[in-house]
Amino acid sequence: MIDATDAAPRPLIDTTARRRPIGLLLVAVPVFLVAWLVIWPIISAILRTVWRPDANGTVGFNLSSYVFFFSDRYSLDNLSVTLWTTITCAALLLLICLPISLYLRFSKGRLPDYVQAMAIFPMFVPSIILSYAFIRVLGPNGMVDILLNSVGLPKIRTPYLTPWGPVIGLVWDNIPLTVLILLSGLGNVANQAIEAARDVGANKLQVLWHIILPRISNSVLVALSFAVLGIFSAFTLPYLLGPASPEMMGPFMQRTFREVNDPLNAITQAVITFGFCIVFGLFYVRSVAHNQGK
């Protein structure tokens, strides 16, 4: 990280001593906002859930809201459906995006350009419009049912309002970034390395396994971290497309906070999602910081 910024262009006319306060002054407001509305809420959320009054009113170390979460059947069901959705989405994303990125990396022409444009397109579709389109296509009597019916096939069992609804929506939504991140990783795989391996008789699978995958493993992890961070606490798609019970953590937290009007348990749930995602978050920050330095 330190290397990263040392490499960045420095002012040529070094008037450091004079400009120091000005630089800090110029960045003060955004930095204050991050401290107040990102860092502080997280610290405060943790403090408020572990250091609070117990039944007798004495303030102290108190984990009862966590004990409640991990002993409550409904909360645990929500947590497990969230974990299931996240793992399923991550696996599907890799299965879909890795072949697409490999194809795009090793082809040139108008067809690959079209494939790339298609793969990146969902980035420009807000998830609210995606949800609406999903219902019109895969919902009951949707476009898929219409098309199946017209060729004499039975209707599908609609994924709308089942755990598969959010999975399909979230995968759709996350394809562009996953493809872009994998593609940027594949850009670092030198053609010579592949040609050398092929010269000594490696087949395509061996090239993929021994040459390409080890070189893009970091990008794969970044893509997965990004997907996990986005999916684990997704709100709009699970709220609109998923079942009412069990629900994913996003809608669950929203309902606890707004409808049940129980901020304490909502914050507890939020801290638990932080806990599940902390590894991915740290890895993501490390990779971005590392990449900015290149």
Added chain:
Amino acid sequence: MTTLAQPRLRIDWLGIAFAILLSAAIILPLLVVATWAFTEVWRYPNVIPQQFGLRFWGATLNRSDVWSALTLSLQLSTVVTLLSAAICLPAAYAFARLSFPGRSILFFSFLAGHAFPKFGLLIAIAAIFLQLNLIGTFWGVVLIQLVGTLLFMIWIPVAAFQGVDRRMEEAARDVGASPLRVFWSITLPQAGPTIAAAVLLSFVGTFYETEGAWLIGAPGIRTMPVLMISFINNQMVVQYGAVLSLILWVPSFIALMFARRVIGGGAFARGFGG
């Protein structure tokens, strides 16, 4: 890499398969929405609507909730984007050009908002807003959306300022131009397009921001996406949602394509850690 030996003879079956599958999965749903927007009667199981027409465009545009949500969304996005530009662009200039203590750690601190699950963070912020009585207010939503724009509005302009040719600036200084004049005539024209794209991105992004507006704003603040949620939940007339999707999405799509062209795909991926 295999096409060098036998150019134009092999048919790219894999590419054709990807193209067809992706088109079906990505274009078809949007086409269905577009078709619904111009449909008056479409009963199951007809493949093509029985009656096309523009009746529901009038009906949607006559709803007062649509207009108030649209006005509110435009106000919110404008206020957030202007505030964001006012505080982030000077900061970006400082990060790109000035040296001050803690520069790198502060620069990377903007990643913090993206290192946590977003909705969990929103809940933690909402708990603080609850004590400050900011829930359900315009400024509460402004604050939460402002935080969402910080990373883009600082990192993209930093790259833009760093990309400006320093020799031209110094040449201008040498012939006696004032620092302000140099900034106005040399720096800004070169960094301008990228900065404009970042501003556009943050405007469109704020316009579609759903989760913060829904969590912090409800029930007083009904933005366009929040209105769409209630249309979907209440199973209102199908066409309302379709017309709204079309009206709202097409202009923003064009804007985003423009922004993407200016900033470039590589920058996007790098910004996300690729």
